Amino acid sequence: MQVWSSWLQSLMRVRIVSGPFHDGVLLVAAAGLLILAAWQLACFDRVRLLWQLLAGVATGAAGLLAAWLISDVIMVFGVSLGWAVIGWAAAGFAALGFVIATAVQARALRRVIAIVMIPVMLVAAAVQVDTVFGEYQTIGSLVGWSPYQSVSQAGIARPTMTVDQWKRRAADGDLPNMPSTGRLFSERIANTASRFRARPAMVWLPPAALSDTPPKLPVLILLAGQPGSPGRAMQASGITALLNDYAAAHDGLAPIVVSPDQNGGDTINSLCADTAKFGKAETYLTKDVPNWIAAHLPADDAGAKWAISGFSQGGTCSTQLAPRHADLFGTMIAVDGEIAPTSGSVDNMVASYFGGDRKAYEAQVPVNALAAHAPSDQAAVLAAGENDTVSVDNVKTIGAAARKAGWDVTELEAPGTGHDWHAVHAVLEAALPWWCARVGLGSSSTTTNKTWKDYDKLEVLQ
Structure with a gap:
């Protein structure tokens, strides 16, 4: 056996x-x-x-x-x-x-x-x-196979210090024991507030988080496309390899990554909203998930130190949720997102998802959400694959609306890619170090002067 x-x-x-x-x-x-x-x-x-x-x-x-x-x-x-x-x-x-x-x-x-x-x-x-x-990376991803332990079984310690204190200990050569690489977990996050039927989430913890005395770390929420799943988001994006490299160069420090399930199934599009059709997906993502993270992971407080990121439908969700929940997300990184949440015609969505309430649907449209919650000091990286011309146009439209609302906006195009995970990887390769620097990670012994233009897999649109 x-x-x-x-x-x-x-x-x-x-x-x-x-x-x-x-x-x-x-x-x-x-x-x-x-x-x-x-x-x-x-x-x-x-x-x-x-x-x-x-x-x-x-x-x-x-x-x-x-x-x-x-x-x-x-x-x-x-x-x-x-x-x-x-x-x-x-x-x-x-x-x-x-x-x-x-x-x-x-x-x-x-x-x-x-x-x-x-x-x-x-x-x-x-x-x-x-x-x-780049959606299915392994044979196991085809059948939803997961070999990962749950966070609750791993005995993750509560945070005992700040990132700055960790850096000082690193400078003194006094860091606690920790593994050389981060670790993936699978977790069914309780849906106490939403009752939303989500599949298990994926959680990546960096080496620092796996020590006996971890620091409070920034959190990145990563959303897959539709069809998609948390496991495929972690694998297809290549984010764990990128962050393991980052942690190796920064004394074990890197952000915590949580990839929750925003849809409940490959054939379901929740619109990342609270709807009559598929339940309270927005409440799940903005109440249940943050509450679980705060209770179980060595995470910094939500807000400026948190970001939300996603691809395709997950990118659309990011541009919906970040402006609507500035108290949770200081930054959004969206790749190949749509101009608005989409599942059939607008009339069909208004009727079947929002019970005929057109205003409820319109409030979920990113440009409307940005305007409704302006001004904001949040930051946005909006990107698309070069060959996905519709998404490139969406980046420009949403970017202009975000800039008008006071956001710090960077618009990117990934040459040679389309509506695919290769675009996501190219964007994350540059956006993760930028965001990590923004939220205070790194150490005095490892600095970088790279700018967006130094990444040959990207073109800066704005």
């Missing part, structure tokens, strides 16, 4: 977007196509090969059209998938058409190879689409 459990855990940790599994799938797919085509040529039957290739071209064109319609015309996912995704979908359809046509026309072993290649082509196309998005 122990051997089986160990093998299963190893399987769940296999990376999808890079490494041996990713490269192996693509290699087998390419080799299969070459073998089938070469075998047909070796049989001197170029007519059948031509028909097989034409079948591939036809299905590829059909796949291209279908993906484009779904992505950019019908917009099933609310945003464009981008041409990289559309292109890989078309390539997958083309390869599938070729191997199916070969399976129909071939005989014996070649037919068997063609049939075997059908699922291989499907997997290869799916892997490449996922690589573009």
Whole structure:
């Protein structure tokens, strides 16, 4: 049983977007196509090969059209998938058409190879689409597998000092024992105030927080997109690796990261609001989650030392909640967010989510929330992938509204990315050190003079 459990855990940790599994799938797919085509040529039957290739071209064109319609015309996912995704979908359809046509026309072993290649082509196309998005990083993330202990079982100590006191101890060479890297936990946060049905949250604690005498640390709330989950937000963003590197250079100091579930399921869009349709998501995020953090983690007081960040629908939530709850969040970092919370038409949302109350919906629109709660001394990093032109426009619109409301605003574009987690990673790589400096982390022995323009993965829009 122990051997089986160990093998299963190893399987769940296999990376999808890079490494041996990713490269192996693509290699087998390419080799299969070459073998089938070469075998047909070796049989001197170029007519059948031509028909097989034409079948591939036809299905590829059909796949291209279908993906484009779904992505950019019908917009099933609310945003464009981008041409990289559309292109890989078309390539997958083309390869599938070729191997199916070969399976129909071939005989014996070649037919068997063609049939075997059908699922291989499907997997290869799916892997490449996922690589573009960066959503599912491991096999375990596909099935929601979590190997993580809960915070309540780990015996995390209460804070005993400030960050400045920790820095002074570091300067004196008198830091307490702590691990060399941070640690991930899974936790079901009590929904006492909201009764909102959330999935378990993910929590990352830096080395300093895992010591017996931790300091009070800043907190970052990280929200996934929709569909999405706290686990995928932690994995796909790459935030734990970024913060482990930061902590290694700053005497174990880094922010606490909590990724709560703002939706309750992959097929649910709560709008991050208190609604009649899916319950009190806003109350959960702004009451239950902060209350749990204050009671169980070595966290600084909410407000100036807290930030909220998110991607896609999570980015939209960030731009809704930060201005509406300035007492909780001094900073927001939003990537590829929408101009407004979206789940169908506005009329449908007003009717089904807000019981016909148009003002309740309008209050959730970021530009309206910013204006309604102005002036503010909060800070915002608003960003989008270069190829997600709709989100780039949203950044400019929301950025202008935030600046008018008194916010300290930075607008960024991530070249070579789209509506994907690669944009998020590029933004966090620069935004996390900036925010950490803003909230007082770091040490006298490790300083940085980097500015936004020093990060080659970003362009500063404003």
